[in-house]
Amino acid sequence: MSNKQKQDEQPLTLREMLQSVLAAALGVQSSKHRLRDFSRGKPSHFIVLGVLFTLVFVLLLVAVVKLVLHLAGL
Template sequence: MSESPSTPPPVRPPSLIDTILSVLASFFGVQSHRNRVRDFSAGKPMVFIIVAIVLTVVFVLSLLAIVKLLLRDAGV
């Protein structure tokens, strides 16, 4: 017997790349509806939290490195 047309197709869990892209999109406040539904229905919260913490640390360390480089070039 065939499935009824009202049942949605199964949502695949996001891959690591999908998770990273979703976290980056959340940093900017933009996310497609389809990805948001996928993240909330099939994603594991702990994976998103860990990726967000890692990306935040990378972002802060990058800013510190850029500032130190600019200050060194300015002679300060």
Template sequence: MEDPAEHKPPTFWQMLHSVLAAAFGVQTGKNRARDFTHGKPAHFIALGTAFTLVFILVLIGLVQLAMHLTAR
């Protein structure tokens, strides 16, 4: 018997988990199948773009911090 939860769209946390897994290049086949069958591409694109922006800002902040600490 099929689980009715398998036919629901992924939650925000499931999508975030998928985006993070994609960033590291690891994803289970079950989650990938769920994302492709029940997820909306626009949601993943928006979340992926937001993640990428935050990642870039964190890297810029770390570089600025390193430059500040070595300039002493």
């Protein structure tokens, strides 16, 4: 079995999943990576990472708004 075939059968690494979630959130996911995600990734992992990303994003937005309002003296 070649190295390429072995790599295609292994589950995605955390780094690969994070890159896919970030790319999908920005709307720039390539077809090649999307196909890789569907063939090697587990939906539950992407759901958990997507929910965590959304939570962090919302908390970051809230923090930025609070900081801007504080600096504006409101």
